Amino acid sequence: TGAISSLQRRMEIQESELGRIRSEKDLLQKQLREREVQLQAMRDKFRTLTEEQRQEEITMIMEEENNLQQVVREQESQLAEQKKLISELQETISQLRAEVVTTRLQFLTQKRAQKEMQSQVEALQHKELQTRVALEHISSKFERYRNKVIQAVFSAEGSLDPVAELTDNEVLEAMQ
DSSP states (O other), X not given: OHHHHXXXXXXXXXXXXXXXXXXXXXXXXXXXXXXXXXXXXXXXXXXXXOHHHHHHHHHHHHHHHHHHHHHHHHHHHHHHHHHHHHHHHHHHHHHHHHHHHHHHHHHHHXXXXXXXXXXXXXXXXXXXXXXXXXXXXXXXXXXXXXXXXHHHHHTSTTOOOOSSOOXXXXXXXXXX
């Protein structure tokens, strides 16, 4: 969950940066359109001027047009850089989304495996309990049988009562 949260934060930051860059791109495009409108207005004005004025205006307009063209080139360059950055950010966001999906799948797989192991542990615990109960039952039956064997062996004619607790081997010898 920590990794998923971290990846989601990174993805949100990348998306925020992408939005900021798109806003800048829109602003640059708007400025470019305004410059083109100004340039067109100057061209229209140029047509109405006298020849002498035209020459002066031509010089000023050419300088301004050169300046505007320089600005346009710079803005187009910035726009190209921003498009490249947007592309990189989109690629990063795609990678982050893929990582989130992969991490979630791994988490779900681990959770499923943990549930399965818990189920197996519970089944083994249940079997252990059943085995203990069966062992206790068999031990109790064996002890009763052993006691009956000891009674039968030592209640026979000519047998002596034991003086201490008997081992299984001693009971076997007495029976033989």
